[in-house]
Amino acid sequence: MKRVYNFSAGPSMLPLAVLEKAQKELPDYKDSGMSVMELSHRSGLFTDIITEAERLLRELMSIPDNYKVLFVQGGASQQFAMVPLNLMKNGKADYVNTGSWSKKAMKEANKYGQVNVIASSEEENFTFIPKIEADMIDPEADYVHITTNNTIEGTAFREIPDTGNVPLVADMSSNILSEDIDVSKFGIIYAGAQKNIGPAGLTVVIIREDLIGNASDICPTMLDY
Ligand SMILES: Cc1ncc(COP(=O)(O)O)c(C=O)c1O
Incomplete structure (x- = not known):
């Protein structure tokens, strides 16, 4: 063989x-x-x-008890829509633009509410990760979205931003399980399984319980966390 x-x-x-x-x-x-x-x-x-x-x-x-683990379909790309459909209560979210996958997440979220780009490295060809300070975050934002590892550009967050009371949502498709992370710092972690976990076709969502049950009226039933 x-x-x-x-x-x-x-x-x-x-x-x-x-x-x-x-x-x-x-x-x-x-x-x-x-x-x-x-x-x-x-x-x-x-x-x-x-x-x-x-x-x-x-x-x-070491996922804390107040987090649910969901195994869903649709790839990490489906989370680009599921996150805003479920979390956008005030209709706006902060995004950090660090690469091609962040841009795709932003484009999708823009269909459901206002996307505020609070930091971006696009002008320098996504060669660095911008530092996120507390005063950059809109306290009224429904969440802050980051891509912890930028698969195509090869950059990664070495420090998880402190977003205070605004839930932090992370696309961890290409670094989940590759290093220890403190799940309690995140509102939602999502990842397609095909890179670090198993075969394609499965997506893992780790979600803090209080973020479940707030889906918008237009959210399809099967996309409601
Ligand atoms: C960071 C990141 N997000 C999202 C995706 C899209 O994942 P999927 O193909 O599961 O939709 C990928 C790669 O495929 C990725 O590397």
Whole structure:
């Protein structure tokens, strides 16, 4: 067998041991007589899989009890819309423009409310991360959005900005689980799984409980956290 070394950001390589275990279990998952792909997504066996995945993620990231972990579809790109649809109560949010993915997040949010760019490195080709000071943040903003690792430009926040009472929302698609982070500093962390966690098709959202239940009237039911 010849395995390719794939160094691209994602979808990334999975450990061979994981692939081999999946291969071995595929025709008959845990004596169910069917593969994991054929199991009902509402069955007890599948509930066990998702419960264990959540338990492990909580352990790895020391996720506090007042945060929910959601496994959703639509990629990290869908969060560009879900975040404003769920959080924009005052209709405005602060964004830090540090690269191509931040710009995409801003473009989408702009459909649902006012996007204020409080700092940007675009004029210098996204070669640095601007420093975020407390007085740059609008206290009335519904949230502050950052992209913690700029996959295309190769820059990363080394210091998590203190946004006070304004919830900090972070796209961590390309650095989640690569370093210790203090989850309690964030209102929402989201990440597509395909870079640092697993195969494409799954998105992880870690959300502080008080931010759930405030979706705007136009938010589709399936996009309401
Ligand atoms: C920082 C960042 N955000 C968002 C995305 C988009 O993710 P998805 O393809 O899951 O929508 C990517 C990469 O694909 C990314 O690197």
